Amino acid sequence: MAFKRYIPVESISELTINRLSVYLRCLDQLEQEGVLTVSSQELADRFHLNSAQIRKDLAYFGEFGIRGVGYNVAQLKEHLVNILGLNEERHALIVGAGNLGTALAHYSGFNTGGFRIVGILDNDPKRIGAQIPGGLVVEDVKFLPDIVKERNVHIGIITVPAAAAQKVFDALVEAGVQAVLNFAPTQLKGHPEVKLKNVDLKINLELLSFFLTQAGKLVPPA
Amino acid sequence: MAFKRYIPVESISELTINRLSVYLRCLDQLEQEGVLTVSSQELADRFHLNSAQIRKDLAYFGEFGIRGVGYNVAQLKEHLVNILGLNEERHALIVGAGNLGTALAHYSGFNTGGFRIVGILDNDPKRIGAQIPGGLVVEDVKFLPDIVKERNVHIGIITVPAAAAQKVFDALVEAGVQAVLNFAPTQLKGHPEVKLKNVDLKINLELLSFFLTQAGKLVPPA
Structure with a gap:
């Protein structure tokens, strides 16, 4: 094998990682349909993706697929699950028991496939002690340090006001906590050792706006 | 000018459009910092993007930038605003006044920069008539057809149970309605003339899981 220069994982863009999640959803669907193998071109055609991009994204993580045959769906799925770390249970703690925090505490997907919400905190005495759909009870944010340690929290989810x-x-x-998902619409000062992801729900509205604006138009080929 | 074969906008991937939104956020920040021009390489280095990808994404929509100088930040921003259709006001209607619908009704970003929530509906008599933070009052879902027509609703937002x-x-x-944003965790049967976007909040947790799993590791170069 030829010598390879390796690059740190931190330099892989979030967009690349998000695409791995998208590929995983596509493979889930193919598996449900009983499809056993798929080429990058078939995957691209079927789900409106880019085949060269798929090959490049997967190449970051080793050699998958057999030339002329394609990928084994179950194997590639397992690889992606491992790469994304979804084979281990991650504990998440929600801080902010308003509408959004409460919604996320029982959001499908936040308690499945590798993730578990282990607590929801607030500083409002009117909210503390309230039972959330799904079973959790709102706890006092003053216990945050103890809860993080005792419940082995990996991910913090911020749903407090900005x-x-x-x-x-x-x-x-x-x-x-080593990773934080921030839903508060504000720019946070990060920490070099903590992965911070700001969630931008507006991006989805902008996508729809694009299609409303451009519907039926033609653009030059790339 | 050479003859060009044009492609339908519908064949541009959602990932490309999402990147336009990301570029727009970056340009917003550069503009706030007083930066006047930026090259695709500088944009890529600063925000951990891919410069070839930036040039390719923008090339779909015409010729921007001056070779050797880069992009004028304000002009490129204006182009992106126009491409995404954010220069027109889009009316959105939320259906489902549970925690998530209520949270989105006053989510920062859903009532700014081109978007306005013009109503929130539910079928639960206990919710109908309730005032939502931000000022809207929950209305009966039976009025949906009239509200869509009278308030000129472009985008429907689904936050009801699956x-x-x-x-x-x-x-x-x-x-x-011509475009729908679906937060319900279920696969909907779409309609050929309506753009449907399923929101996948779990993708953000998977991103964090990736970094927790891979932190400090090295991967081969692409």
Whole structure:
């Protein structure tokens, strides 16, 4: 095997990782349909993806597929599950028990396939003690450090108002959380050792706006 | 100018459109910092993007930028706003006034930069008439067809339970809505003339899981 220069995982873009999740959803669907093998071109045609991009994205993580045959659906799925770390259970803690935090606490997908919400916290005495659909009870945010340690929390989910988000982020980092999903619409000052992902729900509305605006138009080929 | 074969906008992938939104966020930030011009390479380095991808994505929509100088930040931003149709006001209607629907009704971004939530509907008598933070009052879903027409609704947002989502989607289509954002965790049967986008919040958790799993590892170069 030829010598290879390796690059740090941190330099792989979030868009690449998001595409791995998209490929995983596609493979799930193919598996449900009983499809056993698929080429990058078939995968691309079927799900409106780019075959060269698929090959490039997967090449980051080793050699998959057999030339002329394609990928074994079950094997590629297992590879993606391993790459994304979905074979281990990740514990997540929600901070902010308003509408969004409450919705996420029982959102399908946040308690399946590798993830489990182990708590939901707030600082409002009117919310503390309330039972959330799904079974959790809102706890006092003052217990955040203990809860992170005792329940082995890997991921913090911030659903507090923008003005409180930095304080919550800092508290999560201080408590030892390694990754944070921020829904508060504000730019947080990050931490070099903690992966911070800001969720941008508006991007979906912009996608629809694009199609409403451009519907039926023609654009030059790339 | 050479003859060009044009392709339908519908064949541009959602991932490409999502990247336009990402570029727009980056340009917003550069503009706030007083940056006037930026090359695709600088944009890529600064925001961990891919410069070839940026050039390719933008090339779909015409010629931007000056070779050797780069893009004028304000002009490119304006182009992206126009491409995404954010220069027109889009009216959106939320169906499902549970925690998620209520959260989205006053989510920052859903009422700014081209979008306005013009109503929130439910079929639960206990919810109908309730005031939502932000000012809207929950209305009866039986008025959906009239509300879509009278308030000129372009986008429907589905936040009902999975079991009710198809019925709501069909009602929105029947009423004349052209684009639908579905948060219900279920596969909807679409309609050829209506753009349907399923929101996958789990993809963000999977991104964090990837970084937790792979942190510090090295991967081969692409």
